[in-house]
Amino acid sequence: MTVSAPNPRLRRRIELAIRLASPVLDLTLAVGERLSRLLEHEDPDYVPARLPLDGESAPRSLRRERTA
Numbered sequence: 001m002t003v004s005a006p007n008p009r010l011r012r013r014i015e016l017a018i019r020l021a022s023p024v025l026d027l028t029l030a031v032g033e034r035l036s037r038l039l040e041h042e043d044p045d046y047v048p049a050r051l052p053l054d055g056e057s058a059p060r061s062l063r064r065e066r067t068a
Helices: 008-039
Strands: none
Touching: none
């Protein structure tokens, strides 16, 4: 089975379409992020990517014991 060579013209068209759509998609993401923060600034279900290991907000299982 032979594989056909990539079509350079098609590749340029696809790359151009991606370059043209990129600013619009970036703007859409930025507006969506701001809108979500305005509508629900306090999200009770939000879980940070990394949980703190010290302090009141740390889960009990992750809290470090303080030694004096």
